[in-house]
Amino acid sequence: MDKPILQVALDLVELKRAVEIAGEALEGGADWLEVGTPLIKSEGMDAIREIKKRFRVKTLADMKTIDTGNVEVEMAAKSGADIVIILALSDDSTIQEAIRAAKKYGSEIMVDMINVPNPVERAKELEELGVDYINVHVGIDQQMKGMDPLEILSNVANEVSIPVAAAGGLDAEKAANCVSLGASIVIVGSNITKSRNVVESARKVREAIDKSWKSGKKVELKKRELDEEIREILMKVSTPNISDAMHRARAMRDVHPVVRGKKIVGKAVTVSAFDGDWAKPVEAIDVAGKGDVIVIKVSGDNAAVWGELATRSCINKGIEGVIIDGAVRDVDDIRELGYPIFAKREVPNAGEPKGFGEINVKIECGGIEVNPGDWIVADDNGVMVIPKERAYEVARRALEVKKHEERIRGEIEDKGRTLAEIVELYKWEKVQ
Numbered sequence: 001m002d003k004p005i006l007q008v009a010l011d012l013v014e015l016k017r018a019v020e021i022a023g024e025a026l027e028g029g030a031d032w033l034e035v036g037t038p039l040i041k042s043e044g045m046d047a048i049r050e051i052k053k054r055f056r057v058k059t060l061a062d063m064k065t066i067d068t069g070n071v072e073v074e075m076a077a078k079s080g081a082d083i084v085i086i087l088a089l090s091d092d093s094t095i096q097e098a099i100r101a102a103k104k105y106g107s108e109i110m111v112d113m114i115n116v117p118n119p120v121e122r123a124k125e126l127e128e129l130g131v132d133y134i135n136v137h138v139g140i141d142q143q144m145k146g147m148d149p150l151e152i153l154s155n156v157a158n159e160v161s162i163p164v165a166a167a168g169g170l171d172a173e174k175a176a177n178c179v180s181l182g183a184s185i186v187i188v189g190s191n192i193t194k195s196r197n198v199v200e201s202a203r204k205v206r207e208a209i210d211k212s213w214k215s216g217k218k219v220e221l222k223k224r225e226l227d228e229e230i231r232e233i234l235m236k237v238s239t240p241n242i243s244d245a246m247h248r249a250r251a252m253r254d255v256h257p258v259v260r261g262k263k264i265v266g267k268a269v270t271v272s273a274f275d276g277d278w279a280k281p282v283e284a285i286d287v288a289g290k291g292d293v294i295v296i297k298v299s300g301d302n303a304a305v306w307g308e309l310a311t312r313s314c315i316n317k318g319i320e321g322v323i324i325d326g327a328v329r330d331v332d333d334i335r336e337l338g339y340p341i342f343a344k345r346e347v348p349n350a351g352e353p354k355g356f357g358e359i360n361v362k363i364e365c366g367g368i369e370v371n372p373g374d375w376i377v378a379d380d381n382g383v384m385v386i387p388k389e390r391a392y393e394v395a396r397r398a399l400e401v402k403k404h405e406e407r408i409r410g411e412i413e414d415k416g417r418t419l420a421e422i423v424e425l426y427k428w429e430k431v432q
């Protein structure tokens, strides 16, 4: 196999920024530039013309065509696209029309295998039809659910003789693994275009894929423990990132950090308790495991259901933290211990351990529903609840939010721009 191709996907909506980032990506070692679908939808064929005119490198148009193959391929090819990306899910007649149009204008066809149920069989059919490249691609929304292209890549690459590309959440390590599994083109978008230093990020991918290509070694895929991956990602993001990733989801109300400067990530052990009755909250310490978060909904906040001794017990067990929609006491000792507790009120008095209430039931804490096993992330901004069935997706989306903000922060700090300028607020105000 020749030296692997690094194709950078410009999945932005602002053409000015896309041009800037394209130049930086090429400086870092990118070979091809892909005008991403969002950019095409936002700027049309001008985006392809601009990128091709400016950089004169192999330029792709990610049209994601699924119908009228000839019309869409013709417009992209005439605008400068050397390769037009269409969807493998298209009808064969669309694929054939696209190939005819591409040949007419000296362009080539790459088919995106996104959402194809039987990728190996379909790849062989497409090769038969005459497409030029196969792109084993896991879409951004699929990545958020934990899918990645590595799993199907080697099967496809072993079955076709045309060049195979890989795309979908690739970073330097995954891109290198794709090369070792048979990809001759790696397509990288957000891990380069949303990074604060595009040149550096592109260079990292470049070095990683070249090293993998030279070594010729095939990588063994290891499945990571999902909870471990979720925790690792959530430790990198803030509660505002999570709120944005959940479409401005609400944080718990009236629950505040007793100890500032702390951040906790863990799965919920829930407790429903009565005002002042600290039996079930304390018994929950024996139910919770290392890394869990105890989340307590109390019927009132006149008397404390938590204090210093319960806190010391949590420290012994390695419990991540405690959230109390109710009252806590001994806050001076808790601050001394530096243990992350978030509560509604601080009072001097406790109640009696009568034992009313339940552990690991659905509760409403701070106005937000919490089920046992939901992920809790809390920091000085507040407390977010992530339903366990969406945890990986939300964690990945929150990481994308963080990466996007890091890029914008870089432009504000390094280029002295304003937020409104960078995100073109004036252009994207909702049309009334």
Ligand SMILES: O=C(CO)[C@H](O)[C@H](O)COP(=O)(O)O
Pocket: 009, 011, 036, 037, 062, 137, 138, 139, 140, 167, 168, 169, 170, 187, 188, 189, 190, 191
């Ligand atoms: O086609 C795309 C999404 O539909 C992207 O261009 C592709 O997934 C590469 O971007 P990323 O590396 O951010 O996944």
